[in-house]
Amino acid sequence: MPRTDRFLDIRRDPHSDELLARGGDSEAHSILQRAGFVAVVRVHETYHRAPTGLAEDDESRLATDAVARLRAAGYHVDCDADFDTASRPASYLPLGSSVAHVAERLREAATTGEAADALTELTAAHDGVLAALEEVLTATADFHDGLGQAADPYIARRLRYLADEHLRVIRTDLSETRNQLADRHAPYPGRSTCTGEVPSTEQERSAVCACPPPPRTLPAPPPPMAAGLRR
Numbered sequence: 001m002p003r004t005d006r007f008l009d010i011r012r013d014p015h016s017d018e019l020l021a022r023g024g025d026s027e028a029h030s031i032l033q034r035a036g037f038v039a040v041v042r043v044h045e046t047y048h049r050a051p052t053g054l055a056e057d058d059e060s061r062l063a064t065d066a067v068a069r070l071r072a073a074g075y076h077v078d079c080d081a082d083f084d085t086a087s088r089p090a091s092y093l094p095l096g097s098s099v100a101h102v103a104e105r106l107r108e109a110a111t112t113g114e115a116a117d118a119l120t121e122l123t124a125a126h127d128g129v130l131a132a133l134e135e136v137l138t139a140t141a142d143f144h145d146g147l148g149q150a151a152d153p154y155i156a157r158r159l160r161y162l163a164d165e166h167l168r169v170i171r172t173d174l175s176e177t178r179n180q181l182a183d184r185h186a187p188y189p190g191r192s193t194c195t196g197e198v199p200s201t202e203q204e205r206s207a208v209c210a211c212p213p214p215p216r217t218l219p220a221p222p223p224p225m226a227a228g229l230r231r
Contacts, residue, residue, distance in 0.1 A: 002159040004023075004147070005023070005024060005025035005028070005174050006024075006025070006074070006075055006076055007023050007024075007075070007076045007077075007078070008021060008022065008028060008070060008075055008076070008077050008078070009021070009022050009023055009024040009025045009077075009078050009079070010063050010067055010077060010078075010079040010080070010083055010223040011078075011080050011083075012080060013037065018049055018050070019049065019050040019062070019063055020047055020048065020049055021037055021048040021049075021063075021066065021090055022025045022045070022047045022049060023050075024070075024075065025081065027073070028070060028073075028075055028102060029046065029048070030081050031045035031066070031069050031070055031073060031075075032048045032066055032070075032230040033048070034066050034069070034094075035050075035062060035066035035069055036050070036051065036062045036065070036066075037049065037050065037062070037066060038050070038051055050062055050063075060082055063078075063079065063080075063082075063083040064068075064082075064085050064087075066083075067083050067084065067085055068085050068088060068089055069089060069091070071088060071155050072090075072091055078189045095111070099121075099122075099129055100169075102118050102119070102122060102129075104118075106118050106119075108191070109188060109191065110187060110188055110191040111185075111187050111188060112136065112181040112182070112184040112185065112186045112187075112188070113181070113182065113185065115188070116179075116181040116182035119174060119178035119181065120178060122174060122178075123171065123174050123175040123178050130167065130170065130171045130174070131171075132166060133168055134163045134171075135159070137159050137162055138159075138160065138163055138168065140159050141155075141156040141159035141160045142155075142156070143162075144156040148207050149198060190225060
């Protein structure tokens with residue numbers, strides 16, 4: 001059965017004439033956002049709309065680009081005829097995939113030292129991910145300071161508050177977690193790496209490695225015979 005989250009519709013609403021994209025999973029939503037759509041989060045669904053103030057031709061170009069990107073990523077897209085395209089642009093790994101790789105390293109870490117090394121990519125004081133995130137928040141705050149509308153100074157103060165308070169708590173706690181792991185020097189149960197080497201003290205040279213044998217699994221007992229089948 002095909003997954004319904006691989007299907008999307010990109011059309012103009014027949015009542016409001018708004019350009020809307022509906023359906024898809026979180027990866028599709030990221031593609032829509034990179035194409036220029038704005039997410040609208042409701043209680044029972046998340047859909048996407050074009051930014052306000054665009055001319056109709058600009059909306060059409062935005063929709064056509066989104067259709068091309070989604071189909072290139074393997075999604076099934078139904079769309080208005082004006083947005084249909086045979087283009088399949090090349091896709092590249094987004095910046096967030098590098099950060100997600102840290103999570104993969106943690107899932108595969110065989111020792112506390114390996115876990116600490118992975119977390120260092122987040123917590124490094126000068127060029128860690130969290131330090132870079134603080135720079136992004138500060139730069140966004142500075143950007144709002146220069147926009148000139150009444151609400152912009154408030155948004156700038158809010159962003160600096162997030163960097164100074166919430167992000168600082170995350171950096172402090174995660175750095176302490178990383179340091180504790182670095183001091184433990186312990187293997188992670190069940191993730192030891194088998195090298196296949198035989199220790200020099202092993203007398204039985206036919207041994208393959210020093211790993212303990214895997215736990216023996218007993219076969220499941222047969223299901224009980226139904227009462228009506230007994231004789």
